[in-house]
Amino acid sequence: MRPTRLLIATLTLSVLILGLPSTQVSPSHGTVRADTQFYVHLPSASRAWTGVFPPMGISWYDWTPDDVAVVPEQARLAGARWILAKPVLWSVVQPSEPAPGMPPSYNWGPYDAALAAPAASGLTPIGLVSVNPEWARDPSFADRASGPIAAEHVDDFVAFVKAAIAHYSASPYNVKHWIIYGEPDCSNPALCNYYGHWGDVPERYAALLAQLYPAVKADYPGVTIIMGNLAMDWFSDRTENPGPFERHFLENVLVAGGGQYVDAFAFNYFPEHASEWAPYGPDILGKVNYIRSIIAAKYPNGANKKLLCTEIAALGSDSLLDEQARYITKLYARTHAGGLDAVLYLGTKEWYLDTEKREGPRGLLNEFGQPKPAYIAYQYYASTMASTTYLGPVSDADLGLAPGTGAVEGYRFRRMVDGNETWVLWANQSRSDAVVHASSVTLTSKVGQSLPTVDLGGGAFRIAFGSDYGQVPVGDPVYLELSR
Structure with missing residues (x-):
């Protein structure tokens, strides 16, 4: 969940110190050009999850045509191995209910270019499915675009996910890791947009996984099914400024048996919420330790399953450029040591929470596509810590x-x-x-x-x-x- 609440001289010095050529900026997109040469050892994407390389990746959601052209290359040049691909919305791919006795019809056209771009840049993509078509939604939850599915249409969802895997797991896409709804711990769709809306019905989410997982594994045993990436902050039980996310969603899904129907767990994190997790460890490790304690208590067999952070970002306005760069190094040192399998920073391009730009910028590049110190710090960690073990x-x-x-x-x-x-x-x-x-x-x-x-x-x-x-x-x- 995105949270609700001197540069040129310094950067040039950093580039010269690293022995890197000056960044080339495209006038049309204001981004790092694909032919910019950064002297960074980039591990092969096929060696993901070996425990040898840092768990570095990039997250992105908007995926405009311009983004498709530049974001994967920005991520590759930074030293990332993972990238969160454009979410595939069921409502777009299959807007109409299949006619009785007729096979389903899917339109992958809106997603093909975006989902081909990561592999073309040598990155390992992580797919995400979300947003149910209106005809498939449970009428009792009609206001929840990404919530419970009508019982008679669960098979349609399973068929859609299997069709997405069939289409996108092969070349040129190579998407073999799939998240089932983003932030499913939300229970208030008014505050969660198109993210998951299963927060107060965890047993329904667990039941969906129980139906989906065996069907996928029967035909695609090598595909990774990832539990929806939990927001797990801004909780609904807060006395002040209560949010839309259910504190006990994860444990309730596990109690309902959902843990056995995923290969990996995922969560999002923003340092603004560090105090919530401070009793369990420093910064993001506090949240990691808490999640692992829940898994150990409610589903001990899940202790060896992979754990990913699919969204994290630190403020990087002009007055916080050095602090953002510090945070990048600390983030990856902690999560590298903590054994996370992927940690995806949001994002390379500059972004703000709101169109008025009242919330500070968080990207690794500034609005002109020039690297901030955080980009250099990210790149240096990727290069220096390649082929290391904790x-x-x-x-x-x-x-x-x-x-x-x-x-x-x-x-x-x-x-x-x-x-x-x-x-x-x-x-x-x-x-x-x-x-x-x-x-x-x-x-x-x-x-x-x-x-x-x-x-x-x-x-x-x-x-x-x-x-x-x-x-x-x-x-x-x-x-x-x-x-x-």
């Missing part, structure tokens, strides 16, 4: 700090190419002197700028966090490469 958190002892200090948050990864380690870390307190031991170290900023360390001799190196030293500002993530 080892564990950076401890106080690793940094020569007193136990329990908690001054620095960080995550350790092993580089498969040489067996050495890369740590991604940042200070949470105003001043900390960290000492690490290695034969050599290399320290770089979130956008790849080389930073100094102090060689203390004997294989010890000091990193000074805090404005008093001016070496690493508090909250600024850095990459520490160690050779043992």
Whole structure:
């Protein structure tokens, strides 16, 4: 759910530091051109879900003809492997009820170009089906475009999904992962647009999955069925400013048996809601830990199923450009360490919540198609952390700090190419002197700028966090490469 509530000089410096050519901007679209060369190692999309590469992807919904032409290439150049494809609306594909005794008729034309574009750019697309035609809706929920289906038309929905898979799983589309309704935990269609409207009838959603999953798997065993990506915030039970989303939807679907009829779970997240999940962990990891605890309690067999975040974005207005770039690095370090299988940032292009642009911009590129620092940070994480495996958190002892200090948050990864380690870390307190031991170290900023360390001799190196030293500002993530 999208939440309801100096640049050029700095960017040029970042590009020069990275050794990247200046971004070329198309006058017609104001976007990063497809022939712009970024020196980034881009892992093959066919190696998705190996646990070797960062879980980096891009989410997008509008998919205008201009978007189809440029968004997948923007995502590829950034280093993404995943992309959320244009949602396929049942109401568009099959607006008329089949005549008795006649086979169904589907019109895929409005979606073919958009769903072919991701694979053409080497990305792994994730499909999404939503919005029921009026003739298929349960009359008791007639105002819910993406809610319960009339019992006599559930078979029509199953047939539609299977037809979509048959059409789009093959080349040139290669869409083999499918979300069944976006944000199905909504129960108030007035506030959820065309997203899922199953929030107060979780047993109906579970029953739909129970009918759909075996039918799909019988003919397409290699296709991934993903439970609708949960908003799971702005809850309806809030005393102030109650929202449309049901807090217990996930657990109620699991209690109703729905968990056995999906291959993966998915959710959306916005940092504005971090306080909701703070008791369970830092930022997005709090929500991840909470979701996993619900799955463990209500459906223990689901512990090994994949978990995706399909929508996340941070504010990136002019005054928050550096903070947005910081957030990108922290986001992917946390979710890479946390074992998420895909984390899709919304989006490459600039976007606002409202047409009046009162809500701050969140894209990785500005409105002229030029990279923000966040785009460079995204790209640098994708390049630096390719072919790494998570080892564990950076401890106080690793940094020569007193136990329990908690001054620095960080995550350790092993580089498969040489067996050495890369740590991604940042200070949470105003001043900390960290000492690490290695034969050599290399320290770089979130956008790849080389930073100094102090060689203390004997294989010890000091990193000074805090404005008093001016070496690493508090909250600024850095990459520490160690050779043992």
